Amino acid sequence: MxxxxxxxxxxxxxxxxxxxxxxxxxxxxxxxxxxxxxxxxxxxxxxxxxxxxxxxxxxxxxxxxxxxxxxxxxxxxxxxxxxxxxxxxxxxxxxxxxxxxxxxxxxxxxxxxxxxxxxxxxxxxxxxxxxxxxxxxxxxxxxxxxxxxxxxxxxxxxxxLEPLSCVAQGVELLKVREDSRVLVIGPGAIGLMFVGALRLSGAREITLAGRNDARLAEGKKLGAQTCKVDAIPGSYDIVIECTGQVEVWEKSIDYVRRGGTLMLFGGCPGGTRASFDTKKVHYDQITILSPFHFGTKAVRQAREWLLNPLLDxxxxxxxxxxxxxxxxxxxxxxxxxxxxxxxxxxxxxxxxx
Ligand SMILES: [Zn+2]
Ligand SMILES: [Zn+2]
Structure with missing residues (x-):
């Protein structure tokens, strides 16, 4: 002592x-x-x-x-x-x-x-x-x-630990593979933590999309490729929306590949509604997830990530x-x-x- x-x-x-x-x-x-x-x-x-x-x-x-x-x-x-x-x-x-x-x-x-x-x-x-x-x-x-x-x-x-536990709750639901192509939209604190956490979870190809250059530069340091939100290239196995804006919720689905997963992570104001192309959701079999808060397992996962010196x-x-x-x-x-x-x-x- x-x-x-x-x-x-x-x-x-x-x-x-x-x-x-x-x-x-x-x-x-x-x-x-x-x-x-x-x-x-x-x-x-x-x-x-x-x-x-x-x-x-x-x-x-x-x-x-x-x-x-x-x-x-x-x-x-x-x-x-x-x-x-x-x-x-x-x-x-x-x-x-x-x-x-x-x-x-x-x-x-x-x-x-x-x-x-x-x-x-x-x-x-x-x-x-x-x-x-x-x-x-x-x-x-x-x-x-x-x-x-x-x-x-x-x-x-x-x-x-708390915000990273929210991220861990999300990552737990995603079946991230080494070859998963992941798109994170919104380079705020949560989007950046997703990049870091996904890297630790083995995803090799992560793209972070946003507007703010300084924040995108942070994403690069954490291991993402970056692009402007209005110039997102291609489609992705997993798309994670981290802005909490209805327009972005609606737009995000366009970047999901056939059979892919859309995670709507950013909570929007109560009473708002989002709409999606039903043909895309059904015939492309898009899985839509929207996790809230976290359970004890996610907290433990987040703590393990935080203690890992690789996560800066x-x-x-x-x-x-x-x-x-x-x-x-x-x-x-x-x-x-x-x-x-x-x-x-x-x-x-x-x-x-
Ligand atoms: Zn918080
Ligand atoms: Zn209970």
């Missing part, structure tokens, strides 16, 4: 208030002092070392989100150090940890049919609030989906920010200035120049 860890272990559980970034309503955020939570049985209090932004948070900031209550502390991607544990939790104070923000019940209709991602209570047990100095991880999540973080990966990279996702994180800069960060994301920012909630600070 090193000195830092020993000091942590000897310290008493934190009490009092902490800084937390609260989304009050779409477009309005404030940094507030709120009570540090106290862990109950099986719960784990994590001192948040890093918390990354996500497209879901941006959606909540822009127009609200059905799964994100307001006002409330935002953030669901995190990593940190255990600060206190409730009775029966299987972690110790001072342990570096990485985790996701939900866990299935493993008992309901869906869980018993190998569809944990659709568990009827997966959303009701989720934890939000990683844009704060401390995060309380509920017992079910601490038990199933919270893991030790080895020193070999940074707190920043460990934060990517550093280009996905656009910079470090203080909690004090919250609103600016989301305005920057809205303007396409960055892919993902990482908050360091333990470091108080003002906007850097």
């Amino acid at each position: 090193n000195l830092e860890k020993l000091e942590e272990a000897l310290s008493t559980p934190p009490t009092g208030t902490m800084r937390a970034l609260v989304l009050e309503e779409p477009g309005r955020m404030s940094l507030q002092q709120i009570e540090i939570p106290h862990p109950g049985p099986g719960e784990v209090l994590v001192k948040v070392e890093a918390a990354t932004t996500c497209g879901t948070d941006l959606k909540a900031f822009l127009r609200g989100h059905p799964q994100i209550p307001m006002p409330g502390v935002l953030g669901h991607e995190y990593s940190g150090i255990v600060a206190a544990v409730g009775e029966g939790a299987s972690f110790a104070v001072g342990d570096p940890v990485m985790g996701v923000h939900s866990a299935p019940c493993q008992e309901c209709y869906w869980c018993q049919r190998d569809q944990e991602n659709l568990c009827e209570s997966i959303m009701s047990t989720k934890v939000l609030g990683s844009y704060a100095e401390y995060l309380l991880v509920p017992a079910r999540i601490a038990q199933l989906n919270l893991f030790p973080k080895p020193d070999s990966i940074s707190f920043e990279k460990a934060c990517l 996702l550093s280009g996905i994180i656009s910079g470090e920010r203080f909690l004090e800069e919250g609103k600016q960060v989301f305005e920057d994301l809205q303007n396409g200035a960055g892919l993902k920012y990482v908050f360091k909630p333990q470091v108080p600070g003002l906007r850097r120049s």
Whole structure:
């Protein structure tokens, strides 16, 4: 045990208030002092070392989100150090940890049919609030989906466990072969993670299509060929749509070969509809998949990928920010200035120049 860890272990559980970034309503955020939570049985209090932004948070900031209550502390991607544990939790104070923000019940209709991602209570047990100095991880999540973080990966990279678990859920459904020709549309953080994950899964020929040259260049580093979205060459065994735009959902099917698979990964706003050429779907026998969230198997797969030094996702994180800069960060994301920012909630600070 090193000195830092020993000091942590000897310290008493934190009490009092902490800084937390609260989304009050779409477009309005404030940094507030709120009570540090106290862990109950099986719960784990994590001192948040890093918390990354996500497209879901941006959606909540822009127009609200059905799964994100307001006002409330935002953030669901995190990593940190255990600060206190409730009775029966299987972690110790001072342990570096990485985790996701939900866990299935493993008992309901869906869980018993190998569809944990659709568990009827997966959303009701989720934890939000990683844009704060401390995060309380509920017992079910601490038990199933919270893991030790080895020193070999940074707190920043460990934060990517949640979005990469979504990607793993998708990859699990695709029958990727070495000779699969894969097209990924949309070079955002998710599209780029798909490129990295597909490479690790053995796909040799991956094309990433998009508009933004800098993001396409990141895709190249991760092992994809790149092209402009309006000049996609040929047709593919697997097409993965990662933009969440209805027009792109509809267009994506044009790039799927006969007998191929279309994965519609980016969620579109509720109430929207997409239409496809029925002849193409039927006579070309297109398999359409649209996975949501993730089960425990995908989380474990994602963790294995993250621990693999061959997967370098550093280009996905656009910079470090203080909690004090919250609103600016989301305005920057809205303007396409960055892919993902990482908050360091333990470091108080003002906007850097
Ligand atoms: Zn996320
Ligand atoms: Zn369930």
